Amino acid sequence: MSELILHHYPNSPFAEKIRLVFGYKKMAWKSVTIPMVMPKPDLTALTGGYRRTPVLQIGADIYCDTVLICEVLDTLSSQGTLYPTRNRGAASTIAQWADSAVFTAAMAYNFQPAGVAQVFAGAPAEVVKAFVADRAAMRGGAPRMAPCDATGIYKTYLRRMANMLHEQAFLFGDAPCVADFAFYHPLWFTQQRTPALAGILDATPNILTWMDRMAAFGHGQSEKLSAADALALARLATPASVEKEVFEDDHGIPLGSHVVIAADHFGLEPTEGELVAATRTRFSLRRTDAQAGTVHVHFPRVGYTLKKASA
Template sequence: MSDLILHHYPTSPFAEKIRLVLGYKQLAWKSVIIPMMMPKPDVVSLTGGYRRTPILQIGADIYCDSALICDVLEPIQPLPTLYPDAHKGLARIVAQWGDSLTFGPIMAFNFQPKGAAEVMGNNAAEWVTAFVQDRQAMRGGAPRMSSSDATATYKSYLRRLSDMLSDQPFLLGDQPCVADFSAAHPIWFTQHRTPSVASVLDATPLVKAWLDRMMAFGHGQFTEISSGDALVIAHQSTPTPLGDEPFQDDHGIPLGSEVVVAADTFGTEPTTGQLVAATRTRLTLRRSEERAGTVHVHFPRIGFTLKKAST
């Protein structure tokens, strides 16, 4: 199998989720640091438009969205598992809650003035303006939740997590699962990226202790390569042959059609390509681009929309 290449940047919460999964599974990987905001020409060369962080590259296969990346890493290193048999469905449901419902309010809390000042650091005013505009574009112009509403919501979520940890070290038992990694990453941002507002965690010491246990998994073994090197690897590789999982047609769009896939919320930049697989869990587009060559770009079903490309 080709190397695991993670395209990410250090302060990305969803990238931290995957870095911790790689550490938990003790996988070796290559690190490509990408820009925090657009333009991201090398990322777009690989994905065709999708710009959220992180993405996982394995040769000429490009995997978008952290939920799908977890599914891809599981068979590569089955143990320790992210999906224990006793809680397989529940683990995915709680993970989706962590990645979607909790993420927005927690990040709105983190980006109150004191926290935002820590994130922005000593960057020039032009950079700060560009960053704010970039995130507004990712939200489709929707306003961020107010700090006061975000604070109340965050405290409620922390109490719920604390209740889940009252008699066990991880959310669903004695071992972590995908739910833990999905719930941890925005709280990691509070603790490690905006420490001036991290006192919100003091009322739930069980959550703080759990977060310490999650951080102890580390990031595994990795070496750094450039985005240019990653593009060369993609160009010199061939997409992995598609499996024999049945075609699931929920849209009336046959395989081989030119289609558009986009996230349904937040970062909805579209990717256009030839639909070569549509299984019960994922969509795969074949794309050809001068710098990346021919690649397969994979998306999860949940959280993404599929439609036929305009002719």
């Protein structure tokens, strides 16, 4: 198997989700640091436009969205499983809720003035301004939830989670699953990146104990890698074959078509390429870039739209 390469930056909550999965599964990986805001030329050379963080690269295969990245990592390691057999559907559903509703409320709470002051401590005003503009563009102009609304919603979600953790170590029992990692990362940001606001967690002490338990997994074994070297590895590699993938056609778009895939909300930058696979759970595009060579870019079905590219 080619090396696991994660394109990310330290303050990214979703990247922390995957870094912690690496730790739980005791995996070795390469770390490529990317910019927090656009432009991200080295990353988009691999993805064709997708810019959300993180992105997993395995040779010439590029995996977008932590939902898909978790599925891929789970198949590559026998250390535990992120998807318990008896509760796979429930765990995945809770993870989806945590990655969307809980994350949205938590980050709106975290980015009130006291939190912004800590996240950007010592940064020039133009850096803060660029970040705000970048995230507004990612929301497609939709307003951010007001901190006063986010506070009450976040507290409600924390109480629900505390109830799930009653008399058990993790959300679904004695071992962590994908729901634990999805719930952890926005709370991690509150605790570790905006500690002035972390008092909201004190009302749910079993969540604090659970967070310590999760953090103890660490981040696995990582080594730094330059973006140029990651691109070179992609150029030298050949994407894994998708010829045996079962084609699930829900769009009336045949394989080999030139298509566009984009997130259905937040970070709407499209990726164009040749549709080479459409399974029950993912789409795969083949595209060629001068820097990255020929790659396959993979997306989960949930959260993404597929359509034919304009002629």
